[in-house]
Amino acid sequence: MLDIVLRKVQVEGQQVDVGIAGDTIVQVEPEIEERGCREIDGQNRVAITGFVDCHLHLDKSHLMDRASYQDVSGPEKGALTRREKACFTEEDIYKRAERVVQTGLQAGNIAIRTSADVDPLVGLAGVKALLALKGKYAGLVDIQVAAFAQEGMEKYPETVELLRQALQLGADLVGGHTIIDADGRGHIDTILDLAREFDVEAEFHLDESGNREHYLLPYLAQRMIELGLQGRVTGIHCCTLSALTPGERQEALELIKESSLKVISAPTAISTRALAPVKELLAAGVLVGIGSDNVRDFFNPIGSGDIKQIALLLAYVQRFFTADDIKQLWEMLTCKGAALLGYRGYGIAVGNRADVTVLDAHSPVEVFSRQAPPVVLVRGGRDITTEILGR
Amino acid sequence: MLDIVLRKVQVEGQQVDVGIAGDTIVQVEPEIEERGCREIDGQNRVAITGFVDCHLHLDKSHLMDRASYQDVSGPEKGALTRREKACFTEEDIYKRAERVVQTGLQAGNIAIRTSADVDPLVGLAGVKALLALKGKYAGLVDIQVAAFAQEGMEKYPETVELLRQALQLGADLVGGHTIIDADGRGHIDTILDLAREFDVEAEFHLDESGNREHYLLPYLAQRMIELGLQGRVTGIHCCTLSALTPGERQEALELIKESSLKVISAPTAISTRALAPVKELLAAGVLVGIGSDNVRDFFNPIGSGDIKQIALLLAYVQRFFTADDIKQLWEMLTCKGAALLGYRGYGIAVGNRADVTVLDAHSPVEVFSRQAPPVVLVRGGRDITTEILGR
Known part of the structure; x- marks a missing residue:
């Protein structure tokens, strides 16, 4: 059982599931079989580190x-x-x-x-x-x-x-x-x-x-x-x-x-x-x-x-x-x-810190055009969406 | 009893209540005594026609x-x-x-x-x-x-x-x-x-x-x-x-x-x-x-x-x-x-059609700076906030 599985997000143009254990991204796969204590539906939205x-x-x-x-x-x-x-x-x-x-x-x-x-x-x-x-x-x-x-x-x-x-x-x-x-x-x-x-x-x-x-x-x-x-x-x-x-x-x-x-x-x-x-x-x-x-x-x-x-x-x-x-x-x-800025480990990839920002858009151009805000915020494996976005 | 009373909105820099009956704005006062079937708290946000x-x-x-x-x-x-x-x-x-x-x-x-x-x-x-x-x-x-x-x-x-x-x-x-x-x-x-x-x-x-x-x-x-x-x-x-x-x-x-x-x-x-x-x-x-x-x-x-x-x-x-x-x-x-565009009756004023847009900001500069979206939409006396904004 993973801590969080973020289903169906777009990472660099590919639709994937992202599996998080503790504060780390442990799986990035087209479809993760394992369940998460917390399952989040990304609805094919764009996900980035931030x-x-x-x-x-x-x-x-x-x-x-x-x-x-x-x-x-x-x-x-x-x-x-x-x-x-x-x-x-x-x-x-x-x-x-x-x-x-x-x-x-x-x-x-x-x-x-x-x-x-x-x-x-x-x-x-x-x-x-x-x-x-x-x-x-x-x-x-x-x-x-x-x-x-x-x-x-x-x-x-x-x-x-x-x-x-x-x-x-x-x-x-x-x-x-x-x-x-x-x-x-x-x-x-x-x-x-x-x-x-x-x-x-x-x-x-x-x-x-x-x-x-x-x-x-x-x-x-x-x-x-x-x-x-x-x-x-x-x-x-x-x-x-x-x-x-x-x-x-x-x-x-x-x-x-x-x-x-x-x-x-x-x-x-x-x-x-x-x-x-x-x-x-x-x-x-x-x-x-x-x-x-x-x-x-x-x-x-x-x-x-x-x-x-x-x-x-x-x-x-x-x-x-x-x-x-x-x-x-x-x-x-x-x-x-x-x-x-000299960061290593930026990007949604296995082994990186579990920082994930899901934006309310299905492509980068839509993020710019619609000035799309985040709908999910995960920082260090912690889902802070409600705390920060109040939803 | 009014149909809608929008409490504490900022209209052209003044905090007012806006009273709506049918499809018309019937009162714009610092404080409206009458109650509305529907009362909306404007929280001192900026209100415009649209x-x-x-x-x-x-x-x-x-x-x-x-x-x-x-x-x-x-x-x-x-x-x-x-x-x-x-x-x-x-x-x-x-x-x-x-x-x-x-x-x-x-x-x-x-x-x-x-x-x-x-x-x-x-x-x-x-x-x-x-x-x-x-x-x-x-x-x-x-x-x-x-x-x-x-x-x-x-x-x-x-x-x-x-x-x-x-x-x-x-x-x-x-x-x-x-x-x-x-x-x-x-x-x-x-x-x-x-x-x-x-x-x-x-x-x-x-x-x-x-x-x-x-x-x-x-x-x-x-x-x-x-x-x-x-x-x-x-x-x-x-x-x-x-x-x-x-x-x-x-x-x-x-x-x-x-x-x-x-x-x-x-x-x-x-x-x-x-x-x-x-x-x-x-x-x-x-x-x-x-x-x-x-x-x-x-x-x-x-x-x-x-x-x-x-x-x-x-x-x-x-x-x-x-x-x-x-x-x-x-x-x-x-x-x-x-x-x-040749419109008459634009503006939140008595006698005008009850079109009111309340924005999530307390001043025009904040609307620009924060690109503040609407939080309340009233058109022709009808509150369409949920229908259009989904909230």
């Missing part, structure tokens, strides 16, 4: 409950955020962030990566709050916390020491922001040094303005190669790629491949600038994930933390319309996103 | 169940569509279209306007099927049918007579397509003549390519003024507005205002071209609505017929982020959309 949201700013989420959006420049939005940030407490951050994690869990997330600002304004409150949240949601949604130098090190040199402390506290990786300091190269070097010191990955808000004068991707890729950090660094946004000539872009793609730089697209940025060309990156074999980025803060007052909304946005803006495009989009939300 | 989807192609929807999307040019997609269209039957069109109407109803629609291709390939099958659907859904979702010269009159001159027959059958208005015939002005004149002959409104897929060589908006506006058709004509897309110089655009806005040309934005067109500048149109006082346009056909294989998805897309692409932007977006989906 969605992966590669980039969020949980610490600054839901500020729109206390402040009004103003349609000003990016730096001015940064200033508005700093004003709020100076008043953040650990508890306050935790509460706001938890709302987004709950939204994501209800939408079927299995893993997210969030930045946590680290600077003299907020100190380590963001990192501490988000690490506490990571602990609380362990086994439900895996939360990776990047200690993030949002404000740069030139204006706030104490940030370097704070980042070190954040990593000592257990932050999963270190994050930089290539356009914030006048010496962007120095900024990159400092962050990469920290990554090496703590043997963690690094990620950068990379060339996020989309302006040609902000273009440090080649320098970063070069440094990755020199330091042997291939595949250990991620660029978020990389908007300047969209402003290059075809020849320059080709050179950039070569460098990205050579350095195995990973890329996260945050499509809501379309509200202010062109996005990195995701299809081109994918065609070149680059590992690309998608992130919700801002959730109801000064940069995106209508965000939610539901990554399939963001995938639909990208689908329209960059025309992910063919069957292959849909497959690519799907993979970015699932297996490729998981690979980008 | 959403208005101003533009759809129901007759060509859900072709992706029988054909594959191909990433080819617009004219080539047109050719693929014509091949399918030649095999359409009334029953086939009805069935596919009904799926979209159901999706819209479940998402809270109260009214939609759809084109129905009229040409020698499909004859009047589209118009007949959609008029039958209009009859079936009367009282639930109002369906306006535009007899549409999708293929133009130069290649298919019989179309003019077919349009006349469609209008005799009861099509609500006549639709043209300004870039399909070499003589776009002649096309416009023919459609406007039909509108006058049958005393119906006209709508045009207007300058939909976005290319400067396709720019008949000034001619159309001029003709509207000359013929006394101010406010009786709608332009769908108007993409070329985005390709004009600021000076030209200002002239265009003046003409739009002078002619009271109404405009429908179909934001999924962003997949291939820039959209008309909706904020500028609204700021100039133009009546603008939003449409889902294509639903799982050769032009949009991921469409759904859920207009709030499309509003979210527009919000990101044209940065509808301020409180006023959100209000404008909301109005396009509700009262302005209704005004554009």
